Structures are given as C-alpha cells and as structure tokens.
Amino acid sequence: MNKDVAIIGVGQTAFVRSYPGAVREMVFEAFAEAVRDAGITPREIGASLVCSAPEYDKQRSPAGMVAEYLGLNPQPTFVLENICASGTTGVRVAYSLIKAGLHDIVAVIGFQKMSELSSAESQERMGRGADIMWEAPFGTMMPAYYAMHARAHFAKYGTTEEDLALVRVKASRYGALNDRAVFRKEVTKEQCLSAGVVASPLKVYDCCANADGASCLILANAVRAKEISEKPVWILGLGAASASMNLTGRDSLEGLEVTRLAAREAYQMAGLSPRDIDVAEVHDCFTIAELLAYEDLGFAEPGKGTDLLRAGETQIGGRIPVNVDGGLLSKGHPIGATGGSQVRTIVLQLRGEAGPMQVPGAEVGLVQNIGGVGIYSNVIILGR
Amino acid sequence: MNKDVAIIGVGQTAFVRSYPGAVREMVFEAFAEAVRDAGITPREIGASLVCSAPEYDKQRSPAGMVAEYLGLNPQPTFVLENICASGTTGVRVAYSLIKAGLHDIVAVIGFQKMSELSSAESQERMGRGADIMWEAPFGTMMPAYYAMHARAHFAKYGTTEEDLALVRVKASRYGALNDRAVFRKEVTKEQCLSAGVVASPLKVYDCCANADGASCLILANAVRAKEISEKPVWILGLGAASASMNLTGRDSLEGLEVTRLAAREAYQMAGLSPRDIDVAEVHDCFTIAELLAYEDLGFAEPGKGTDLLRAGETQIGGRIPVNVDGGLLSKGHPIGATGGSQVRTIVLQLRGEAGPMQVPGAEVGLVQNIGGVGIYSNVIILGR
Numbered sequence: 001m002n003k004d005v006a007i008i009g010v011g012q013t014a015f016v017r018s019y020p021g022a023v024r025e026m027v028f029e030a031f032a033e034a035v036r037d038a039g040i041t042p043r044e045i046g047a048s049l050v051c052s053a054p055e056y057d058k059q060r061s062p063a064g065m066v067a068e069y070l071g072l073n074p075q076p077t078f079v080l081e082n083i084c085a086s087g088t089t090g091v092r093v094a095y096s097l098i099k100a101g102l103h104d105i106v107a108v109i110g111f112q113k114m115s116e117l118s119s120a121e122s123q124e125r126m127g128r129g130a131d132i133m134w135e136a137p138f139g140t141m142m143p144a145y146y147a148m149h150a151r152a153h154f155a156k157y158g159t160t161e162e163d164l165a166l167v168r169v170k171a172s173r174y175g176a177l178n179d180r181a182v183f184r185k186e187v188t189k190e191q192c193l194s195a196g197v198v199a200s201p202l203k204v205y206d207c208c209a210n211a212d213g214a215s216c217l218i219l220a221n222a223v224r225a226k227e228i229s230e231k232p233v234w235i236l237g238l239g240a241a242s243a244s245m246n247l248t249g250r251d252s253l254e255g256l257e258v259t260r261l262a263a264r265e266a267y268q269m270a271g272l273s274p275r276d277i278d279v280a281e282v283h284d285c286f287t288i289a290e291l292l293a294y295e296d297l298g299f300a301e302p303g304k305g306t307d308l309l310r311a312g313e314t315q316i317g318g319r320i321p322v323n324v325d326g327g328l329l330s331k332g333h334p335i336g337a338t339g340g341s342q343v344r345t346i347v348l349q350l351r352g353e354a355g356p357m358q359v360p361g362a363e364v365g366l367v368q369n370i371g372g373v374g375i376y377s378n379v380i381i382l383g384r
Numbered sequence: 385m386n387k388d389v390a391i392i393g394v395g396q397t398a399f400v401r402s403y404p405g406a407v408r409e410m411v412f413e414a415f416a417e418a419v420r421d422a423g424i425t426p427r428e429i430g431a432s433l434v435c436s437a438p439e440y441d442k443q444r445s446p447a448g449m450v451a452e453y454l455g456l457n458p459q460p461t462f463v464l465e466n467i468c469a470s471g472t473t474g475v476r477v478a479y480s481l482i483k484a485g486l487h488d489i490v491a492v493i494g495f496q497k498m499s500e501l502s503s504a505e506s507q508e509r510m511g512r513g514a515d516i517m518w519e520a521p522f523g524t525m526m527p528a529y530y531a532m533h534a535r536a537h538f539a540k541y542g543t544t545e546e547d548l549a550l551v552r553v554k555a556s557r558y559g560a561l562n563d564r565a566v567f568r569k570e571v572t573k574e575q576c577l578s579a580g581v582v583a584s585p586l587k588v589y590d591c592c593a594n595a596d597g598a599s600c601l602i603l604a605n606a607v608r609a610k611e612i613s614e615k616p617v618w619i620l621g622l623g624a625a626s627a628s629m630n631l632t633g634r635d636s637l638e639g640l641e642v643t644r645l646a647a648r649e650a651y652q653m654a655g656l657s658p659r660d661i662d663v664a665e666v667h668d669c670f671t672i673a674e675l676l677a678y679e680d681l682g683f684a685e686p687g688k689g690t691d692l693l694r695a696g697e698t699q700i701g702g703r704i705p706v707n708v709d710g711g712l713l714s715k716g717h718p719i720g721a722t723g724g725s726q727v728r729t730i731v732l733q734l735r736g737e738a739g740p741m742q743v744p745g746a747e748v749g750l751v752q753n754i755g756g757v758g759i760y761s762n763v764i765i766l767g768r
Contacts, residue, residue: 022517024517047624053444053445054439054444054465055439055444058516059512059515059516059517060437060439060512061437061466061467061513061756063465063466063760064515064626064629064755064756064759064760065629067626068515068626068629068630072626073626073627073628074625074642074645075626076476076624076626078464078465078760079463079465079466080462080463080464081438081447081464081465082445082447083444083445086462089462092460092486093477093480095484096480096483096486097477097480098484099483099484100480100482100484101483102476102480102622125444128444131448131449132442132443133406238486240431240460241458241459241460242447242448242452242456242457242458242459242460242461243457244452244457245448245449245452246452257458258458261458371445371448372448375445376447376460376461376462378460
C-alpha cells in the first residue's frame with residue numbers, strides 16, 4: 001500500500017452564486033481553514049499550486065497574487081489548468097513534487113469567481129474549452145454535449161429521464177445537509193421532470209450551476225504527515241487520462257473512456273478494485289455524468305448503473321454511497337475549486353468527520369474529476 | 385551527482401513575428417523535431433505538459449488540443465503557467481512526475497502565438513500579468529518595470545546606458561548565427577544608444593520583442609534515457625522561487641531576490657557553484673535583466689556584472705559565456721516557448737552540437753527563466 005504522501009489539511013469556502021469579496025479574500029478563507037485543519041503555519045509550506053481556469057478574472061497568472069496574499073512568498077508557485085479537473089491535477093502534481101523530494105509540504109489551492117461574468121459570457125468561455133476549430137464554432141455547449149451522452153445511454157441501455165431525476169433527487173437530499181452547498185432545498189422527482197428543457201433530455205435540474213468558491217488541500221510526505229497529523233489520509237492511487245476534444249473523435253458516447261483508463265491506473269497503483277471503495281465523489285456536472293461514472297469506475301457493469309441507482313445502492317447505507325455531499329449538482333461548480341472540494345469531502349469521510357453526511361466506517365474513498373467534455377479525467381483513491 | 389532524469393530530445397520552431405499556420409501546426413513542428421531528436425515514437429510518451437500563457441489564442445485549455453493533434457491521447461496532459469517562466473516550470477514538473485515514478489517519459493511543450501493580437505492588446509495582457517489591484521491600474525507595463533530596475537542599478541553601481549548597449553551588441557552578434565532567431569542583424573553600440581526611448585533609460589534595442597513560436601523537450605528516467613539516448617543531458621539541479629507581484633513589495637530593485645533564492649537551491653541540489661558553470665542562458669527580456677542575472681546567479685559580485693560584461697567574459701572564449709544563442713533579445717519571446725528554447729540551447733551546447741555558437745568543452749550549463757516582473761524565477765543546472 002502506497003503511504004508516501006498524505007493529505008493533512010482541507011479547507012473550503014461555502015460555494016455561493018456571488019462571492020462579495022475579491023478573489024484573494026475568497027482564497028484566503030479556504031487556505032486559512034486548511035492550515036488550521038493541518039495544524040501548521042504557512043511558513044512550513046514549500047510550494048503552492050494554484051488551480052484555476054483563466055478568463056474569469058482580470059488578474060492573469062493568479063499564482064503570484066495568491067502566493068503573495070497568503071504569505072507564501074518566496075516559495076515557488078504556479079498555475080495548473082485542466083478546466084474543471086484542475087483541482088485534482090493539482091493533487092497529482094503536488095504528490096509528484098513531494099515524492100520526488102523537491103518539497104515536504106505543498107498547498108493545492110483551487111478557485112473560481114464565475115460571477116465576475118454574465119451567464120452568457122461564462123457559457124461562451126466554456127464553449128471555448130471545447131475544440132474551437134471543429135466543434136465549438138457550430139454552437140455546441142456543455143449541456144448539449146452531455147445531452148448527446150445521455151441520448152446515447154438512453155438508446156443503448158433504456159435509461160430514462162426518470163433515472164436522471166433520481167440522481168438529482170439524491171443530490172438534493174445530501175445537498176440539504178451540506179452547509180457549503182449553493183442549493184440546499186430538496187427537490188422531488190416531479191419537479192425535476194417538469195422543469196424547463198436546457199438541451200433535451202437534460203432539464204434545469206439535470207445541470208449543475210456556476211458558482212464562486214475556493215478550496216485548499218495541504219499535502220505532506222510520510223515523515224511530516226506522521227509528525228503533524230493524527231489522521232493523515234493517504235494517496236493510495238492516482239490515475240489520469242485524456243481524450244479527443246471532439247465528441248466526433250470518440251469511439252462511443254455511452255461512457256467516458258478517459259475515466260475507465262484513469263480508474264484502471266488508480267486501482268492498479270492502489271492494489272484495489274471497485275469493490276474496495278467505501279465512498280466516492282464523482283463529477284456530476286450533469287445528472288447523466290454520474291450514471292456514466294458508476295459504470296466507468298466499475299461500480300456497475302456497462303448499462304447497469306441505473307440498477308444501482310434505482311436500488312438506492314449509491315445512497316448512505318447502500319453498497320457504494322456516491323456524492324453524499326450533494327455533488328456538483330447541489331454544491332455548485334466553481335471550476336478550479338471543484339476537484340479540491342471533492343477531495344475534501346472524501347478526506348472528511350475517511351476521518352469520520354462528515355457529520356450528517358457520514359458513511360459509517362468508510363476506510364477507502366475515490367474521487368473522479370472530469371475536465372471539459374470528457375477531455376481530461378483524474379481518479380484518486382484515498383485511504384486512512 | 386543527480387542523474388535520475390535526463391533530457392533526451394529537443395525541438396524548436398524558428399521564432400518569427402507572425403507564424404502563418406495554426407497553433408497546433410506550430411506546436412507540431414517543435415514536437416516532431418524533439419521526437420526525431422530523441423529517437424522515440426509518440427506512443428512512448430507517458431504524459432505531455434503544455435506551457436502557455438492564456439488569452440493569446442481563442443482555444444481555452446490548449447493541452448487537450450495539443451495532445452490530440454500530436455497523437456498523445458489517451459495519456460494525461462495539462463497546462464502549466466508561470467507567464468514567461470512557464471517552460472521551465474514544465475521541466476520542474478516533468479522531472480517530478482518522472483522521479484515520483486508516475487511516468488517514464490514526459491514531453492514538455494511550450495508555445496505562444498502572440499501575433500493573434502495587436503501590439504496594444506498584447507501589452508494590455510502583459511500588464512494584467514502584474515498586480516491588477518495595486519500597480520497595473522496605474523499604467524505600469526513591462527518596460528517601465530524594468531526601467532525602474534535599471535535606474536536602481538545605475539544609481540547604486542554606476543551602470544550606464546552604454547553597458548546596456550553592450551548587452552544588446554553581444555546578443556545581436558550571436559543572434560546573427562542562430563537560424564531560429566527573429567533578429568539576425570548585428571547592431572552597433574551607436575545604433576542602440578540612438579534608438580527611440582521606450583521607458584527611460586530603456587530604448588528600443590534594450591527590449592525583446594513579441595514573437596510566435598514553439599519548443600519541445602523530451603525528458604526520461606535514467607533507465608530509459610540510457611537505453612534510448614547516446615547523449616542524455618542530466619538535470620543536476622533545480623531551483624524555484626516567487627516574489628511579490630508589486631515592485632513596491634520588494635526590498636530592493638538592484639537585483640532579483642527570486643533568482644538568488646532559486647540559484648542557491650539549484651546549486652545546492654547539484655553540489656556545484658557558479659564557478660562550475662560553463663555556459664548559461666539567462667532571461668534577457670530587457671538588457672538590464674541580463675546584468676542583474678550575472679549578479680543574482682553569482683557569476684559576479686553585486687555591482688560587478690558590468691566588469692564581466694565590459695571585459696568580454698560573457699562571450700564565447702570568456703569565463704562564462706551567456707546567451708550565446710542571441711537570448712530573448714535576438715530570438716524574440718514567444719512567452720510559453722521561451723523556457724524550452726533556453727533549455728534546448730544548453731542541451732545542444734552540452735552535446736557539442738551548437739554549431740557556430742558552440743562553447744568549446746562545455747560540460748555544465750545553467751538556465752535562468754523569469755516570469756512576470758520578477759514574480760517567478762526558475763534556475764536549472766544541466767550536465768553531461
């Protein structure tokens with residue numbers, strides 16, 4: 001079992017529709033919580049990795065701004081970007097910097113303040129995260145891309161709009177318990193099914209929402225983790241993969257091969273299988289994405305994700321509870337902060353500190369974080 | 385001596401004022417050269433790191449585009465950004481991914497196509513790479529920032545505009561020999577001194593120019609490097625640091641503390657001192673920056689960089705030849721490609737393949753790459 005690098009501190013702002021302060025202040029909130037949680041001082045941090053997608057804020061190269069405001073100069077800092085998967089790429093790189101011996105302790109800081117832009121501006125930028133030569137110019141946007149995935153899954157496996165609604169109903173139930181989530185009201189299946197269409201079959205409640213927020217993770221090598229932390233959470237496995245930016249370049253749309261490849265690598269590195277996972281956070285930017293993840297991560301056979309969902313096996317008390325913090329659907333999706341928020345949830349679960357969202361006895365957890373229209377996928381397996 | 389990770393292939397487009405093709409085609413040129421140089425196939429590459437500053441191209445998250453066009457799917461890929469120091473941050477991260485055991489071979493791909501924008505637009509973006517709350521709104525831009533550094537050095541050490549001209553004369557002499565450089569005409573001291581003022585005391589020939597271009601480096605672990613390459617160039621030392629984004633936040637302007645810190649770390653890791661360096665590439669975005677680098681890297685005592693320069697010690701045949709490929713001043717500065725180009729020059733030097741620019745018998749080389757107004761500095765020491 002790999003126990004070389006651990007997560008020793010986690011922090012996150014509440015995700016909100018519009019954060020009232022500056023980016024640097026928002027980032028400070030998450031950082032201060034993580035540093036307190038780890039029980040270290042900022043001076044002990046050897047490097048900071050800033051995970052953020054550009055063009056939402058005026059400040060270019062925000063690593064410099066973040067490191068300065070957080071008192072992390074003169075340690076190295078840089079920006080990492082994989083769109084919505086930036087935060088977990090930060091974990092992969094922090095793990096490497098530490099394991100390579102360049103740093104003992106690294107902070108992974110993710111943020112996005114999407115309210116700086118109008119919804120239309122934000123959509124335009126998201127569109128340019130897909131291929132601007134072959135697909136984006138024809139007007140495809142994120143909901144349309146995932147609608148194609150949903151249609152493919154419907155056609156091949158008989159999945160229905162009701163199944164998608166079940167994903168949101170579950171997300172809303174846990175979101176109601178999460179004081180860091182944007183949406184805290186429970187919604188019913190009927191509300192989901194009668195909501196306005198965004199990109200058929202996806203309706204309003206099938207889509208996550210833009211948000212403002214920041215997250216922070218503190219990673220340390222084994223020696224320092226054991227010195228500092230009573231409850232280090234170890235990085236047991238890491239997997240990452242990429243795919244064509246164009247949906248027309250994919251072999252099939254019923255799942256995401258990037259996730260299957262990343263998961264295989266992560267399970268192999270951890271020496272574990274899907275059966276060993278006690279709790280998971282998956283990238284439910286749209287309801288269909290959660291169903292695809294069940295299958296791509298091996299929690300269910302291809303086409304059988306709906307069985308798992310309908311039987312309640314992905315709720316607390318079920319075989320593999322998924323997104324019991326409300327997921328992106330309830331929490332909102334501040335792009336660069338999302339991966340860190342997912343990891344934070346699993347860390348709290350494995351420490352037994354998830355409060356009303358706790359999965360009893362969780363010892364091994366998994367995070368899956370997607371960038372763009374399935375262009376990038378990171379899978380991380382964490383253990384006590 | 386660290387001989388864990390080597391550079392086994394290098395490639396670079398000619399840097400030009402306006403590249404006639406698409407970004408993906410430009411990147412392909414550099415990549416194809418590096419892969420040929422390494423003698424590998426793209427299938428052997430385990431991950432690609434894409435070093436680029438955003439907001440020059442419409443394509444957001446260009447890692448996906450680059451990986452797809454170069455045939456590097458499904459291996460992981462992501463963007464790294466440290467503005468002008470992005471390329472060497474790529475080397476630092478590639479080193480870590482390899483040494484951590486996540487990948488055997490990694491490609492570091494840097495690019496910028498600055499001609500997509502007007503000069504004014506480009507300057508505006510550069511301005512927003514400095515702090516947008518406290519300095520950039522007052523109209524400071526890159527030449528003005530470095531002009532303040534020059535004035536401070538002039539005041540404290542008696543450096544003159546003639547010294548700055550000597551830097552450019554040297555750069556132009558070597559640029560004339562470099563078929564990848566934008567500027568290939570030799571310039572005289574008189575031309576430099578009589579050129580139009582950009583930000584006093586910096587005149588036109590004291591400033592590097594925007595350019596389009598791409599670079600690519602292939603890194604491998606020791607086992608694969610020895611299998612594949614007859615002339616691996618080893619990463620002996622790495623150092624990195626960050627500083628306040630605001631010049632008002634610095635203790636002094638006569639040098640860059642970030643470089644002193646990064647150099648100390650790199651020398652320590654390599655077990656070497658400035659005396660051991662046979663050839664160096666430093667970040668001469670402005671002529672004054674090269675003089676500061678002499679001192680910050682320990683090639684000269686503080687205030688004595690001009691002695692080194694005036695005595696010709698930083699030319700081929702001198703004690704420590706610097707920027708004998710023409711530097712940024714002659715090559716041009718396509719932001720994300722610059723660090724890779726610097727490293728490529730040193731790799732060719734250490735392999736004895738630098739042609740008319742060859743420093744005889746060079747065995748150890750150094751690269752210094754700066755991001756923003758001295759916000760970031762990377763120092764890399766390479767050896768045969």
